[in-house]
Amino acid sequence: MEQSFLAYLRGRTRSLPSVAVGIGDDAAVLDLPGSAAALDQSKPRDSSSDESASETPASPSLQQVACTDQIIDGVDFCSDSQPLASIGYKSIAINLSDIAAMGATPTAALVTLALPAHNATEIAGEVYEGILEACGQYGVAIAGGDLSTYDGPLSISVTLLGTVTGPWLRSGAQEGDVIFVTGSLGGSLAGRHLRPVPRIELAIRLRQYATVNAAIDISDGFSLDLDRMLASSRVGAELDIEQIPISDAAHTMSKDSGRSPLEHAWSDGEDFELIFTVNETDAAKIEQLSADELTTTVTRVGNVVGRTGLWKRVPGSKLERVFPQGYVHGETDE
Amino acid sequence: MEQSFLAYLRGRTRSLPSVAVGIGDDAAVLDLPGSAAALDQSKPRDSSSDESASETPASPSLQQVACTDQIIDGVDFCSDSQPLASIGYKSIAINLSDIAAMGATPTAALVTLALPAHNATEIAGEVYEGILEACGQYGVAIAGGDLSTYDGPLSISVTLLGTVTGPWLRSGAQEGDVIFVTGSLGGSLAGRHLRPVPRIELAIRLRQYATVNAAIDISDGFSLDLDRMLASSRVGAELDIEQIPISDAAHTMSKDSGRSPLEHAWSDGEDFELIFTVNETDAAKIEQLSADELTTTVTRVGNVVGRTGLWKRVPGSKLERVFPQGYVHGETDE
Numbered sequence: 001m002e003q004s005f006l007a008y009l010r011g012r013t014r015s016l017p018s019v020a021v022g023i024g025d026d027a028a029v030l031d032l033p034g035s036a037a038a039l040d041q042s043k044p045r046d047s048s049s050d051e052s053a054s055e056t057p058a059s060p061s062l063q064q065v066a067c068t069d070q071i072i073d074g075v076d077f078c079s080d081s082q083p084l085a086s087i088g089y090k091s092i093a094i095n096l097s098d099i100a101a102m103g104a105t106p107t108a109a110l111v112t113l114a115l116p117a118h119n120a121t122e123i124a125g126e127v128y129e130g131i132l133e134a135c136g137q138y139g140v141a142i143a144g145g146d147l148s149t150y151d152g153p154l155s156i157s158v159t160l161l162g163t164v165t166g167p168w169l170r171s172g173a174q175e176g177d178v179i180f181v182t183g184s185l186g187g188s189l190a191g192r193h194l195r196p197v198p199r200i201e202l203a204i205r206l207r208q209y210a211t212v213n214a215a216i217d218i219s220d221g222f223s224l225d226l227d228r229m230l231a232s233s234r235v236g237a238e239l240d241i242e243q244i245p246i247s248d249a250a251h252t253m254s255k256d257s258g259r260s261p262l263e264h265a266w267s268d269g270e271d272f273e274l275i276f277t278v279n280e281t282d283a284a285k286i287e288q289l290s291a292d293e294l295t296t297t298v299t300r301v302g303n304v305v306g307r308t309g310l311w312k313r314v315p316g317s318k319l320e321r322v323f324p325q326g327y328v329h330g331e332t333d334e
Numbered sequence: 335m336e337q338s339f340l341a342y343l344r345g346r347t348r349s350l351p352s353v354a355v356g357i358g359d360d361a362a363v364l365d366l367p368g369s370a371a372a373l374d375q376s377k378p379r380d381s382s383s384d385e386s387a388s389e390t391p392a393s394p395s396l397q398q399v400a401c402t403d404q405i406i407d408g409v410d411f412c413s414d415s416q417p418l419a420s421i422g423y424k425s426i427a428i429n430l431s432d433i434a435a436m437g438a439t440p441t442a443a444l445v446t447l448a449l450p451a452h453n454a455t456e457i458a459g460e461v462y463e464g465i466l467e468a469c470g471q472y473g474v475a476i477a478g479g480d481l482s483t484y485d486g487p488l489s490i491s492v493t494l495l496g497t498v499t500g501p502w503l504r505s506g507a508q509e510g511d512v513i514f515v516t517g518s519l520g521g522s523l524a525g526r527h528l529r530p531v532p533r534i535e536l537a538i539r540l541r542q543y544a545t546v547n548a549a550i551d552i553s554d555g556f557s558l559d560l561d562r563m564l565a566s567s568r569v570g571a572e573l574d575i576e577q578i579p580i581s582d583a584a585h586t587m588s589k590d591s592g593r594s595p596l597e598h599a600w601s602d603g604e605d606f607e608l609i610f611t612v613n614e615t616d617a618a619k620i621e622q623l624s625a626d627e628l629t630t631t632v633t634r635v636g637n638v639v640g641r642t643g644l645w646k647r648v649p650g651s652k653l654e655r656v657f658p659q660g661y662v663h664g665e666t667d668e
Contacts, residue, residue, distance in 0.1 A: 005455060005458060005459075005481060006481075008459075009462065009476070012462070012466055013466070013469075013475075013476045015470060016466070016469050016470055016474070016475055016476060017441075017442075017473050017474065017475040018475055019441075019442050019475045019477045022475065022476070022477055022478065023476065023477075023478055023479070027478070028442065028444070028477035028478040030441060030442055030475075030477060030495070032366055032396070032398075032497075033396060033497055062366070062367060064366075064398065064495075066442070066444060066477055066478065066493075066495060067444075067478060068444040068446055068478060068479060068480050068493060069480055070446045070448065070480045070482055070491070072448060072482055072484045072486070074484065074485060075482055075483075075484045076482075107351075107353075107364060108351075108353055108362065108364055108400070110362070110400060110401075110402040110493055112402055112404045112446075112491045114404065114406060114448070114489055121339060124339060125339075125342075128343065128346070132346055132347070132350070135347075135350050136349060136350055139351050140350070140351065141347070141350055141351040141352055141353045141356065141364075142343070142347045142350060142356070142357065143353045143356055143357075143362035143364060143400055144356065144357055144361070144362040144400065144401060144402060145357070145402060146402050146403055146404045146491070147339060147340075148404055148406055148409055148410075149409075150406045150408065150409045150486075150487065150489075151408060151487070152406070152484075152486035152487055152489075153484065153485070153486055155448055155484075155486075155489065157404070157446045157480070157491045159400075159402060159444055159493040161364065161398075161400060161495075163366075163367055
């Protein structure tokens with residue numbers, strides 16, 4: 001139900017006050033009162049006598065980002081086979097991945113637990129071990145939260161706050177941009193998905209070298225999330241499919257799954273890597289940096305083109321259309 | 335489990351980055367990077383050559399507030415007997431009450447629903463009717479959220495963001511302060527609790543006339559929340575018990591409950607009124623304002639005193655100690 005309900009909601013919220021970026025990106029972006037962005041909106045357009053009028057275009061000002069993600073036992077994880085501390089860790093990491101996809105710096109988390117009444121305190125303690133570990137690792141404060149016990153499965157809902165100057169949006173990809181992806185893809189469910197590495201540090205470093213035009217994190221599958229980002233930007237992509245970085249886990253999984261390693265990389269969810277686009281000049285700069293300097297490898301996988309859809313480059317031949325695949329929320333739900 | 339777990343958590347989060355006000359108040363308070371408060375912390379204490387050094391004490395700067403509250407079917411409400419739209423409305427209103435208790439202005443909400451798989455879309459639609467109504471009424475944007483379907487009861491988790499200059503803390507009550515309470519108390523469960531009036535507008539108007547030293551909203555009972563606020567401030571109160579404003583609903587309920595109207599006002603939860611303290615000068619100013627000017631009645635119920643605990647003034651007699659009563663989270667669980 002998720003996609004269609006979100007569309008309904010976007011319509012219904014039009015009469016409410018709006019935020020700079022609302023429902024539909026990795027995180028929301030809010031102007032801060034008194035910031036340049038907020039003042040820009042409130043001052044008359046024709047004022048030209050003040051000092052700041054010479055700064056054209058206005059340099060982006062500090063904004064707030066906020067995102068929220070809930071994971072539930074039996075739906076998003078399985079407490080019988082996965083350590084509760086890892087699940088707690090993951091609940092923070094997946095939200096950090098959304099913050100990274102905005103090019104933002106995380107500041108604080110609000111953590112809400114719904115706990116099975118039986119063993120509530122023990123469960124909360126174990127989950128918090130992982131939450132505290134992840135928050136410690138990425139410099140995130142725990143600003144608050146809520147705890148309830150009830151007759152239901154463990155549910156963890158995290159809201160993460162951060163700040164950003166010039167957020168990376170899904171909608172900013174430009175024709176001609178180079179498309180990069182971080183790390184290597186596929187096979188996350190073999191284990192990596194419990195301890196994903198949110199690309200917070202990479203995002204911070206990338207900002208020093210390049211202007212990222214668009215970004216998204218891979219939660220539902222490389223091709224599906226790439227397609228979402230491009231659709232938001234009303235563009236398409238020509239892909240060098242053989243360049244897609246395939247993880248070792250995808251190769252291993254492929255032995256039993258009946259699917260090729262590339263198919264895993266193309267469609268497996270929970271990679272929590274970033275896809276981002278930059279112009280050719282910045283792409284060249286990025287390619288001169290080592291994985292150490294960027295904290296991880298980044299791989300050029302294609303270009304943004306005006307024609308919508310995903311297109312595979314075939315040497316000496318015409319382009320072939322390829323189709324996104326991945327985990328679509330709600331399709332397996334009733 | 336809630337109080338003891340929060341104590342544990344406060345200890346464990348000490349190694350993490352901190353926020354200006356963290357776990358334990360109605361909402362968290364975060365400094366904004368680049369704000370005067372954040373700059374004050376980062377600049378050397380002895381710098382005296384810059385222009386702002388003449389502003390002593392530094393005027394409070396804009397900060398961000400954030401709070402979160404979760405309500406679950408069968409624990410906090412009953413979907414069999416209560417309209418889903420009202421429950422949605424309440425999920426926003428109880429968070430707005432926390433924002434009001436900080437003296438803050440709400441900006442945006444993130445709304446997370448865990449939905450029973452059966453009828454998920456219909457339930458989400460009805461809940462959102464109330465959410466949208468409350469957000470519209472109080473000028474709150476819906477910045478984002480999450481939706482899941484699962485094998486469990488309806489759960490609504492809301493994070494509310496806002497801004498404030500000089501937040502009202504539980505810990506700020508001063509000896510000699512006058513204690514006020516808004517509206518009238520008790521009997522909320524007869525119906526008012528589903529459509530509580532968060533005192534957002536009152537808080538905004540109050541700021542124009544008075545310096546509020548401490549505030550809390552009544553979620554678990556007047557005497558219990560008053561006691562919490564005073565304990566945070568390490569002070570106590572002398573109360574004119576007969577001044578406590580008793581609601582009509584408390585009188586009505588009293589007929590069947592075997593408890594006096596005053597007992598209802600003293601201990602009933604979910605009033606969502608504010609208790610606040612100001613000095614005598616500001617108290618006199620407030621008492622000259624009409625209920626219209628403040629949006630609701632405010633009633634002087636006693637004074638802050640250095641001796642901890644709640645004390646009842648008895649004319650022509652010594653003070654009598656009285657004890658807080660109300661809803662203590664976790665006591666009825668397990």
